Amino acid sequence: MKFPSVSIAALAAFASLNVSTVSAFTSPSSISSISSISKHTLPISHVSLKATIEATDSGLDESILTRISASTEESKQWAEMFDLTEEAGAAYHALFTGIRSSAALGVKGKPFYLKSSQILHAMDNADGNAFEGFFSFDDLAKAVEDDFLDANRGSTDNRQGWKVMAVSTPRGSSFQDARMTLDEVNLALEKGTVIFNTAGSHIPKLASATLACCDAAALPCALNMYVTAAGKRTSAPPHTDRQDVIVIQTQGQKHWRVYSPPDPAMKPDADMYARGKGDDNLPLYSLEEGQYGCQKLLDVTLEAGDVLFIPAAFPHTTDTVSDLENVPSNTSIHLTFNFDTHVWDLNYLSARRLALMRAGVNDSKLSQMKEEDNRYVGEVNKLAKPVRDDLLSNLPLDFLDDTKDLNKAVDEVTAELERISKEVDPETYAAVPSSIWKETVQQIQNQGVKLFDVHRDMYLAAIEEGRLRKAEEAMTAHLEGDALKRARAMTPEKMQRLSLFRVQKYYEQIDEAKKELADWAKEGSATTDSGSDPNALPQDWAFTLPVKVGDQVEADLGGAFFPATVTKAGGNSFDVKFFDGDVMNGLDRSQVKLLSPPKASAGNDDEEMPPPGLTKKELKRWRKKQEKSKAKKGF
Structure with a gap:
């Protein structure tokens, strides 16, 4: 995502707007009443909806349609509970319930x-x-x-x-x-x-x-x-x-x-x-x-x-x-x-990687020990297809469902994680203490539940804002001309309710949950570079130290930071390629976060490293471009 x-x-x-003015234009009691309706107040039974997917296209469609039909009544109850019947809430809920009950996701x-x-x-x-x-x-x-x-x-x-x-x-x-x-x-x-x-x-x-x-x-x-x-x-x-x-x-x-x-x-x-x-x-x-x-x-x-x-x-x-x-x-x-299972580490590849990091075990098979490494390139793609497909599979879709037995879900996922990890590489599997496999799964579940709750709160806040705007429009519907313009004019208070500001606190919570899991994994690995002195670094080194082409970073997309690679660096402007392949140009230094301090170079300080993941042809083209650049500079 x-x-x-x-x-x-x-x-x-x-920047100078007074955030405190929001309280005068929002309805805390209303939003809290919506938020208090728990996601598990209405237990949706997905077990009754599960069915085997047919091999033919028509069989696939019919089985999903059957699940959608079976969930319609419970979805209507869900929509009524959130007062979303006029917003097609029941239809969307029934559709997603029918699809969720299918095991046919991912590769x-x-x-x-x-x-x-x-x-x-x-x-x-x-x-x-x-x-x-x-x-x-x-x-x-x-x-x-x-x-x-x-x-x-x-x-x-x-x-x-x-x-x-x-x-x-x-x-x-x-x-x-x-x-x-x-x-x-x-x-x-x-x-x-x-x-x-x-x-x-x-x-x-x-x-x-x-x-x-x-x-x-x-x-x-x-x-x-x-x-x-x-x-x-x-x-x-x-x-x-x-x-x-x-x-x-x-x-x-x-x-x-x-x-x-x-x-x-x-x-x-x-x-x-x-x-x-x-x-x-x-x-x-x-x-x-x-x-x-x-x-x-x-x-x-x-x-x-x-x-x-x-x-x-x-x-x-x-x-x-x-x-x-x-x-x-x-x-x-x-x-x-x-x-978004792969985005939030809800697959077995991410779980294995985190367990090895926690245990301080070098991933000699897949070479994925650094946090900034792209886990979906390199040796993982050379695995035998059955093993690779298992490794890339998402965790079960009831893994975060607190209407189910979450402890049982942890045990089942742990057993599957150990089985897959052993098939990937018996040596690294054996080097990880047994307790760490389960501990890793529990940590992933904890992060997933936090992210789930943050997302729900973010959407509930948007729903409430929509209702508040409708109420304000109704209150001013009788006005005309200049009076109507004045009543509906954009004020500093209304600005603070715009999505630009409304979503920021949720993005910060998302970043915090991601950081907690990454920090937990790194605690056991002791990956500090030899000879480096963390105390000698400025407190804001991640946003102030030099960034060069090829650096693995996290880049800002509307307040939330996501993994990326620097593809161009010039002055205080940076182009990046995100983990999902999207590209963003012209980011400010404050929007680019280094994941580790730059290492001292034994050679030319201006030497640039090629971005990871280039093909041989692309690498050759990149090197030629670097040679031309050096020739112009007189190197």
Whole structure:
């Protein structure tokens, strides 16, 4: 999961605002009453919904539809409990419950497609498909007007890796100058797809659906929104994602092609969950010709109300070529709900890595001992497929579900973790004390529960903000002219309620939970570099010491820091490539966090190291570029 970037200029423009004014415009009693409704007040029985997935496409669809139908009544109760019946809460909860009860996720998963009519029949909804028209271009226009949103535009070359760039840049230091406008969104739509990351935490209307995803999946989930004008030959070049995604088309049409995962052993230095992103190219012809062992699995056009499921690591590409006229009402809008198991260390590869770090055991098999190492490249991709698939599997989806026996879940996951770790490498497995395997699983569960609760609170806060805005609009509906303008004018107090500020405390809690797990793992490994003196470092060394190309860092995306590699460094401006392959340019030094102090160089202090994960061809090209640069400097 990735959080949208927030410009430094925008933050600086509001640094002087009084945060205490928020209390005068929010309703603590109301939000606390919602928060007090526990996620486990209504025990949803998923055991009764489990079924074996058929091998055929029709069998797969029917089994999932059966689960959706079976969960409809309990999902209605969930929606009524949170007063979300008008926000299609029951429909979203039933859909995600049906998908959650499937074991077919990740590299062992299988994509599927559900038509609007099938969903309508499964939910027995006489009022129509709740997903069709749930979020329209008019809703987007209102969201941009009402809030302080940020977005990126994706590249459209299906022969190169997918890159993103900011839709808006501050035009000045004032609030209005820093806000993204609908005109900027429309201009970006002429060039490519506009991406609103974590839209469920920023846009109140989308928060209820995202909360439904979290509660039904028992996971810290996120929602991204993708907007594409009609008639685009490529709206997203071929790429893979780190998340299992549920795509819901709410307006317009989008054509999807989905392929089986590339064989990681054919390009072991490539991240299988970030193929076709950044500098990694996954051209369409390579998929169509079956390179890397890929086969086309789905070729479908989603219409409003349709649903598509794509497991993590499955390449996909999209376009909006059709006979539809390029007008706002035909603009394609789809919501992507992320099952973020790999993002939050909820897989066996991450669990094994943390256990070895805790035990201080060198990972001689996979060479993944440093926190900044990309665990999805290198030796892991050379493992035998059955072992690799087990290692990359997500932990069971009831692992964080406190309506179940969490201690039993820990025992079951620990046993599976030990089995897989022994198959990966008996020597490193034997070197880890038995107690550490279980202790590691418990720590991962503790972090997961914290992240789950933080995400729920974040979405509940967005829901409450949406209700407060509606109440304010109703109170001023009788006004006209200047009186109406004054009543609805943006004030410093209202600014503090915008998502830009509302989400920050939740992002900080997410960072804190991630840091706690990383610190726990490092406590037992004693990885301090010999000869280094931590006391000699400045307290803020992570944000002040020099950063160079190739450094493994964490970079700021809207207040939350995520693993990244520095790809360009110049002055106080840095370009980075994130762990999932996305690229962000022009970050300030305060937005780039070093993970370890720079080591003293025995050679040229200006010597740059190549970014990790380059192919031989890319490495050769990089070295030639460095040689030309040195020649110009007179080295």
